[in-house]
Amino acid sequence: MKTQTHIPVSAYKSGGFIGRYQKLIRETVIPHQYKVLCDKAEDTEKSHVIKNFINAGKALRNQDTEDGFYGMVFQDSDAAKWIEAAAYSLAVNPDAELENTVDGLIDIIADAQDSDGYLNTFFTVKDKDKRWTNLLEGHELYCSGHMIEAACAYFEATGKDKLLRVMEKNAEHIYEKFIIGKTEGYPGHPEIELALLRLFRTTGNPKFLELSAHFLDVRGVDSRFFEKECKKRTWQVWGMSAPDTHYNQSYAPVREQKDAVGHSVRAAYLYTAMADMASQADDKELFAACKRLWESITQKRMYITGGIGSTVIGEAFSVDYDLPNDTAYAETCASIALIFFASQMLTNEIRGEYADIMEKAFYNTVLGSIQLDGKRFFYVNPLEVIPGISGEAQTHRHALPVRPKWYACACCPPNAARLISSFGRYAYGEDESTAYCHMFADGEVSFGNGIKLRCETDYPYGFSVKYTVKGSGRLAVRIPGWSEKYEIRLNRQIIQPENVNGYVYIEISHGDCIEIQLDGDAKKVYPSAKIPKLSGCVAVTRGPLVYCFEGADNEGDVISLSLKSDGAIHPKSCNSDALGNITLLETDAVRAEGVNEGLYSYIKPKLKEFTAVAVPYYTWGNRGENQMRVWMNER
């Protein structure tokens, strides 16, 4: 049973910090990404995704497909994620031109659907006979999943159901194939499971719930399925290793899985669907598995920035406590998926830790992936960058010191766009009488239960949050794990509601004003002594923001700095041309000087007092190549 449900995206009208990001997505990212999809963006790798759909339509009509299919096997999903982002934007900011563009693209997509409901440009353009023969690598179910999400989002935003009908027909086709036709197998890349749950809720069609449950239930029961599938065919996409059942979480039935393993995006999409299904179907065994996997991630395999998947090899989780800073993979999509997972955990159980991690991943890894001007993106989010090594050494090729242009494999940018433009879904939730505030976000929100809130805050730089209430019921506000001290006022009177698992519950009436003062002190964070890479290190944070030290603010040299063990941290507001309105942290540090030219020396370096400046991690890499470090040595 769901503890609470998500609110529609249209229910939250953002202001403040989130409002500015949503504006950036709306005004810069969505138009830029559409140009990319159309191959009209400069200095960008070819996408061809819209051409793929056009060509698939032609292939169905037996017309010449000209330039055929181009791109990754999952190229279709770029269009799906873009439509989803555009839909969320339209949900709160009507824009006839954008809606018209989306409608045109939907027409093209509808035209690429086969008469039986099949929809995938790779297989339709290249070879229809190979359909459904390579679940390991083929991404047919994955692409369908993303397009289902897009269809639901666009229907919710505009009431237009053309794409929804297309994807219902597609889902019926898949149901036919796997349920009626008893085709063996499950997706090589989980995603459709969570999409089908959403499609079920949007359409009410129980087949889609059944199909989602089917894919979750059969996964890993025959853990050699992909190996067998592999032997039946003579072609491959990349030649992915079928016996590596950890990579795609097929090594055991999902209810028996204990450690977060394998490709981190695959993993977190799967866990999201599991958590959603657990609350949807009131499946306690499934939820217990989700809890174990959540703990595996957050207690043993996650960066302080909410990054997950620490190794480039397989873009995957590594073993416990293996969290290298410089070779971190920490893919943007993986942190987005972690937010989805956390958000679905909150539909099972109201606990502050889920929202804490959601916020951590959002304000650090996800926002950090986007250049401040919205034009370039990190796929990989390291916690340390050293020009000359990062992006250069064989083991660091993936860890770039500045955001690259749009890639051929463009999973992350449109994923970040859809998340940010739907921020309200994750920040707020509701049940019949309660308004849940999981994350603080300036703006107005209208709940289905009749409560309306106006939230005023300068969060994440200001730490007072004021809610003005319309309607009545109960307000549930998360008290962040990082805010041990806080003060709550109801109509200017201090109140002390019990903190239940990280949330305070307040009865509210029309016209009430609730003011919350959180802890705005800058704080040092100490790593577990079990993380070898962080011995003797410390990081600095303020509120949900993790900070980092960049060369630009520290004489070009961060790696010779150590923070003083008893040193102070002074927050300082600043309006920087490059970084905008932010709060810097000035920290007491020492710089090692006098170390000789060679590699090793018996001469002890002199330590010189230095005021080191830290900036929010999400702003790093916006001033050209320079050193960056989150974890600093402490003396």
Add this chain to the structure above:
Amino acid sequence: MKTQTHIPVSAYKSGGFIGRYQKLIRETVIPHQYKVLCDKAEDTEKSHVIKNFINAGKALRNQDTEDGFYGMVFQDSDAAKWIEAAAYSLAVNPDAELENTVDGLIDIIADAQDSDGYLNTFFTVKDKDKRWTNLLEGHELYCSGHMIEAACAYFEATGKDKLLRVMEKNAEHIYEKFIIGKTEGYPGHPEIELALLRLFRTTGNPKFLELSAHFLDVRGVDSRFFEKECKKRTWQVWGMSAPDTHYNQSYAPVREQKDAVGHSVRAAYLYTAMADMASQADDKELFAACKRLWESITQKRMYITGGIGSTVIGEAFSVDYDLPNDTAYAETCASIALIFFASQMLTNEIRGEYADIMEKAFYNTVLGSIQLDGKRFFYVNPLEVIPGISGEAQTHRHALPVRPKWYACACCPPNAARLISSFGRYAYGEDESTAYCHMFADGEVSFGNGIKLRCETDYPYGFSVKYTVKGSGRLAVRIPGWSEKYEIRLNRQIIQPENVNGYVYIEISHGDCIEIQLDGDAKKVYPSAKIPKLSGCVAVTRGPLVYCFEGADNEGDVISLSLKSDGAIHPKSCNSDALGNITLLETDAVRAEGVNEGLYSYIKPKLKEFTAVAVPYYTWGNRGENQMRVWMNER
């Protein structure tokens, strides 16, 4: 022109520490390795190397080769390196049974040589038509090089020339092919260049000097040679990337190369030959290239242990200052090759730094590669090991926490055996009137110039060295770079000879006694501030020995320890069952305690005083799996 030449192995009769290691090689390693070559060693991967030679002989006679060829394409070289090690052992310790065994093996090898002089079991057994068509991967020249070294060593040790004649004929065949026949190309794995120089000196045949010079001179002139070769054939060994010309140092002519790049063993074998040729041919341009490459290695790309090749990807050098501790490759063979390179630099120029590095690589990486009982070996020599991560994480698969059994690719163990049993060649050198002491080593040495020295020392644990002289001339003794203070007595009187580039020169007469007192203080070493992985770290050393901290001596937990910045280090002699007679270092440290169970915490850890115990790096991993760390955080 050579500043000095090597002494024959037979000229040094070891005692003390080196004597014990040579005994271990003689009594345990050489017999064990022979068993491996014969596939008679238990718990060891199949070698088949002797069977390969037997089968090659059969193939030449068109007999059935039964079980054919087995092993790596360079399997022959295991036999060569073993013969070389055995020869060095025989040079000082006659052993009729061992000599008989070697003679038998040489008969088998001679039998495997084709009538034209060709000798390589892979191609002879598998496919004669493929000879010389894959210099990139085929290792024919590499294997010939090793067998030439073995032939010279065995001839020098025993006066027996059967293998020498075989290899002269083989070298003549190669001369015919590449000089007379003008076959294009050069070795994919340098090695024969240095071997041919030795063969030239052993036989006096100038063709071999010419052939060595040819291979050096043509290398990288056509940097696309391997690419072109690749296109001419339809088969491959592993499918090595021909365009990766850095991997095998073919990206530029050798005289133009600046940075040490690519596969580190290939690189250092090549540089060794270049340095040898530079002094042999008095080639100043070549020596200038050697100096640049030496500086690239020792000033930017070398571990404190003398390990080189910091990345597992291509077993290669990385970029400057990229020296990870836990994922270090630092192959044993690469440090052995670095010793060869250093030793050849000393034939060009007498400078203490060459011998300093030679000694550093020997006492730390090379000795550390061998289990103290001589039965297991490290190929990879990390500077940090954490059970659970090392050997387990995808990025750490190569960095094992304990020495593995003999591998199928068994390059390192016999390489270490031949180096240790020929230690005198590296420790001592001579010119017509000078006896050079590059490394301190208890025992007796007889120079070709008539000088004889008896050296008494407990080095590397004792720091007084006493030379008793027979004959007369000049003694050149290296004063190690780590011994800033030292005292020299000639017949009990303190003398103060000038220190010229790290050597003191003393006129000696028959009966003289020279006593040298070196600095036996334990010392902290500080890394360059340019090495990101070592920010705020310190290592402890004493004399040539680098120390490490193991769990076994430190309550099982090394990673929560920091050394105190102003803390003392106390050497303590100890006779340990597991580690033998060693000197421990007790160091003032603190342990971080009270860090909570999760990954990150706002609670500052308590620092508890702790006396941390360090053991010599070469003894690590002899007490089962446990944490090990060379570089410690400093507070």
